[in-house]
Amino acid sequence: MQLLEKNYVPLVRIHAVKEQNLPYGKRQLNTTQEVVEFSGQLLKDADREYVLVLSVDTKCAPVGIEVVSIGTLNQALIEPREIFKHAVLSNALGVFIIHNHPSGDVTPSTEDRLVTERLENAGKILGIKVLDHIILGEYGTFYSLAEEKRREMELCQQM
Template sequence: MSAAKRVNIVTVKLVKESSMLYKQRRVRSPQDSYELFREYLGEVDREHFVVVCLDTKNQPTNISMVHIGSLNASIVHPREVMKTAILSNSCSVLVCHSHPSGDPTPSPEDIDTTQRLYEAGQIWGIELLDHIIIGDGKFISLKEKGYF
């Protein structure tokens, strides 16, 4: 007979680290998304990948930093985005990442990540509303560009 295995009993929680005011209250457009992300990120020197969880009225409930990358790369897996959304009881999510080069043009990896997030959202019942890429004072909406 083999020895018994100890199984940990755990609780999973979101922890509020801080907060910020969002004057718009609701996200109604890619421009609104950009303003929210720009306010949160400020000026960054590496790629940051962020998820905003939204309720049924498209009001942001929380913002989470999913990954901080290098000067030109960020590795993001759908489970990291959806983990925050599931724990937040989100109806939908917005994702954003920065391009420190200043050029918000999506790379093939950005497009692939977006499509994977969209598909994961379909499975989990959490809609991906948009993926915003921020550059020097400008942005691109991958939804508006038809990438998903």
């Protein structure tokens, strides 16, 4: 009797695993400054670039934060699948992308701007809004790409 070859597909279950809880003192993060203060706890002594994703629910309350990339002194890999995997598993409505510049200079690079646009487009497809991409520097300095966009819109409206 000849044995029939069978192909098998693994049955999988995917879920997020909570590693620890971080105190943040508020139910909601309503301002860029609040997001910076909260996420800055994780990046204050970083000697290389880290990329965090802070996922929030419909009321802008954090549902999870994850380190999605650890890079080098001046770059870190940011892939949409890694950013949004966390958000999907957390049932998030939106995400804040946060990364640091160990040099202390918060000026966004061309790559920072391009990846932000790419992530915004990917988020639209998934129904998860990229609320901001924030670059952290030294001593609490930061740069918000969302605030930059709002300033540009205000200038255009004045013309």
